[in-house]
Amino acid sequence: MTSSAAAASASIPARPVAAGSKARLTVHLDAIADNWRALAAKAPTAEAAAVVKADAYGTGLAPAATALHEAGARTFFVAQAGEGAALRETLGPGPAIYVFNGYMPDDAPAFRGTDLRPVLSSPFQVEAWLAARDDIRPTSGPGLHIESGINRLGFTAAELDALRADPPEGLDLTLVMSHLANADEPANSMNARQRGAFLGRSELASRIAPGARRSLAATGGTLLGAPFHFDLVRPGVGLYGGEPFVDARHVVTLMVPFLQVREIPAGESVGYGATWTARRASRIGVLPIGYADGLHRLSKDFDVYVNGRPAPVAGRVSMDMITVDLTDIPEPSPGDFAEILGPNQNVDRLAAASGTTGYEVLTGLGARYLRTYEKAGA
Ligand SMILES: *Cc1c(COP(=O)(O)O)cnc(C)c1O
Numbered sequence: 001m002t003s004s005a006a007a008a009s010a011s012i013p014a015r016p017v018a019a020g021s022k023a024r025l026t027v028h029l030d031a032i033a034d035n036w037r038a039l040a041a042k043a044p045t046a047e048a049a050a051v052v053k054a055d056a057y058g059t060g061l062a063p064a065a066t067a068l069h070e071a072g073a074r075t076f077f078v079a080q081a082g083e084g085a086a087l088r089e090t091l092g093p094g095p096a097i098y099v100f101n102g103y104m105p106d107d108a109p110a111f112r113g114t115d116l117r118p119v120l121s122s123p124f125q126v127e128a129w130l131a132a133r134d135d136i137r138p139t140s141g142p143g144l145h146i147e148s149g150i151n152r153l154g155f156t157a158a159e160l161d162a163l164r165a166d167p168p169e170g171l172d173l174t175l176v177m178s179h180l181a182n183a184d185e186p187a188n189s190m191n192a193r194q195r196g197a198f199l200g201r202s203e204l205a206s207r208i209a210p211g212a213r214r215s216l217a218a219t220g221g222t223l224l225g226a227p228f229h230f231d232l233v234r235p236g237v238g239l240y241g242g243e244p245f246v247d248a249r250h251v252v253t254l255m256v257p258f259l260q261v262r263e264i265p266a267g268e269s270v271g272y273g274a275t276w277t278a279r280r281a282s283r284i285g286v287l288p289i290g291y292a293d294g295l296h297r298l299s300k301d302f303d304v305y306v307n308g309r310p311a312p313v314a315g316r317v318s319m320d321m322i323t324v325d326l327t328d329i330p331e332p333s334p335g336d337f338a339e340i341l342g343p344n345q346n347v348d349r350l351a352a353a354s355g356t357t358g359y360e361v362l363t364g365l366g367a368r369y370l371r372t373y374e375k376a377g378a
Contacts, residue, residue: 023256023289024337025369027059030376031249032239033071039222039235039245040072046229049075051218051236053083053100058365059240059251062090063373068239069095077234081110081118088114098143098175102153103129111136119143119177121153123162130168141172144205144212148178148197149190160201164208173209175232176202183220183228184244191224202230220244242358243348250346252362254369255337256304260286261326270323271315283326285311287338290320293366295340295354298322302353304338305345311338 040048050073056064065076065087075096078084084099091097096117102125103111103118110116111132117140120126129142147154155163178198182188195216202214213231219238221228223245238245241252262284264270269277270284287304289295298317303310304324314325324338332338341350347358354361 020257020370021259021288022370023254023287023293023340023368024372025365026253026255026372026374027063028249028251028253028374029063029067030374031241031251032059032064033067035239035241035245035248035251036068036071036073036235038247039219039233039238043217043222043226043229043233045226046217047075047213047232048222049073049077049098049215049232049234050239051077051234052087053077053079053236054363055083057237057240057242057359058362060371060373061086064239065090067375075232075234077236081107081116084116085110085114088116096140096174100145100153102145103132103142105132108132108135111138115139117142117174119145119175121145122155123159126163126168126171130171133170141174141212143175143177144173144209146176146178146198146201146205148180148201148216149194150179150181152179154178155201157201160204164204167208171208173205173212175215176205176209176212177215177232177234178202179218180216180221180228183218183224186224191221191228195228237359237362240362241347242362250341250343252341252347252365253339253343254289254341254365255339256287256289257337258285258332259288259321261332262286269315272318273316276315276323280327282314283331284314285324285326285332285338287322287324288320289322289340290318292319293368294361294364295322296364297354297356298350302350303345304340305342306332306336306338308344310344
């Protein structure tokens with residue numbers, strides 16, 4: 001037992017002010033739909049698709065994709081074939097669903113009967129896809145991923161030449177795409193370099209993909225303007241309220257009830273490692289949310305908001321709880337919640353306090369929340 005744990009028993013007994021035991025995560029589906037419309041309006045000459053990989057960036061695949069479909073999205077992207085099969089189950093026949101990771105032989109079960117379109121990214125994948133055709137009997141043509149500078153996935157110039165020299169019969173490409181490495185930095189010269197490479201290579205690809213549409217832009221590329229839009233833009237993070245779409249509507253609200261509020265005398269410490277010591281008599285709120293819920297790297301400089309007033313995190317984040325210093329604000333009433341994400345701070349603010357990105361905050365949201373999906377008017 002640490003000295004602080006022993007000393008804590010000497011402090012004034014805690015009192016519960018709980019409105020419940022569970023943190024409440026609310027996903028505003030109307031905001032997702034509005035963000036999609038706003039991004040689509042920035043690329044009026046292109047189709048706006050929607051990227052819903054990783055459980056729609058942690059917000060929930062089925063409700064988010066349904067809201068996006070209702071808003072008008074007709075082309076969707078996932079990362080993995082299994083995500084695509086789940087999405088087909090949700091959307092039913094009709095919408096185009098592309099799989100960024102392409103096709104690998106062990107993906108066959110997910111592709112059977114689901115009408116998914118792999119974005120083929122290597123000669124190996126093209127061969128594997130063609131070899132699987134009799135089994136999968138695809139009804140839609142795949143996409144082709146072209147490398148343009150990010151060096152993750154995609155055909156190199158030499159591989160593309162080889163494909164053109166000996167074009168496989170009936171490949172029937174419907175999309176030729178690439179991905180930008182620095183689209184969140186408009187001034188970065190790599191954007192224009194990658195665009196140039198994509199322009200040239202997709203021109204070459206058009207010989208073997210006459211009907212295919214071209215796509216280069218994710219959220220960042222959509223905001224870079226018309227030269228980056230081509231036929232189809234594929235925003236992800238901006239739909240869910242994250243940078244670089246700074247004008248996005250806020251999508252996720254995270255409210256946490258107080259398990260306890262306790263008064264401690266000056267000199268007492270709070271939490272593991274006794275890293276926070278009260279320099280005055282302090283009021284400490286205990287919130288049931290911790291690193292197992294996605295707050296793993298939260299820094300000390302993070303505030304929660306109680307009735308609109310900031311209260312700093314005090315001490316280390318535990319697995320299941322955090323402690324906050326309420327000394328400078330009115331004591332919470334029974335039923336009050338602490339806001340972690342909401343009108344007072346968005347995913348990017350939380351990301352900054354965690355030394356990470358909005359993408360990681362969203363996809364790291366845990367499974368233990370009481371989740372609610374809200375639509376306009378509901
Ligand atoms: C994730 C992803 C996107 C969406 O990117 P955002 O930055 O979230 O808009 C688009 N294209 C590819 C290839 C991706 O992997």
